Amino acid sequence: MSFTGGLGSTEAEIQEAISYGVIKMNIDTDMQYAFTSGVRDYMGEKADYLKSQIGSPDGPESPNKKYYDPRVRLRQGELLFVERLKKAFEDLNNVNTL
Numbered sequence: 001m002s003f004t005g006g007l008g009s010t011e012a013e014i015q016e017a018i019s020y021g022v023i024k025m026n027i028d029t030d031m032q033y034a035f036t037s038g039v040r041d042y043m044g045e046k047a048d049y050l051k052s053q054i055g056s057p058d059g060p061e062s063p064n065k066k067y068y069d070p071r072v073r074l075r076q077g078e079l080l081f082v083e084r085l086k087k088a089f090e091d092l093n094n095v096n097t098l
Contacts, residue, residue: 014091027088031081038080042073
């Protein structure tokens with residue numbers, strides 16, 4: 001059985017579905033949102049550094065390259081993606097099962 005539309009389901013609802021024999025739960029929307037949240041949060045936290053290449057709260061001549069490097073903000077998305085994936089594994093009783 002597949003649990004479609006799991007978005008917004010409580011842990012209790014997920015556990016109930018598992019007890020009925022559900023073996024697959026779609027989590028793509030949650031994963032996309034987690035990734036986007038990581039990027040969004042980074043952009044918000046570093047907004048003052050992302051306004052120009054040079055000049056920031058650290059000083060008028062301070063370079064900002066390390067803040068606007070896309071690999072940095074994408075990494076933040078990846079980190080939240082991994083956290084959400086771990087949560088899904090826990091919710092679905094799929095931790096250390098192999």
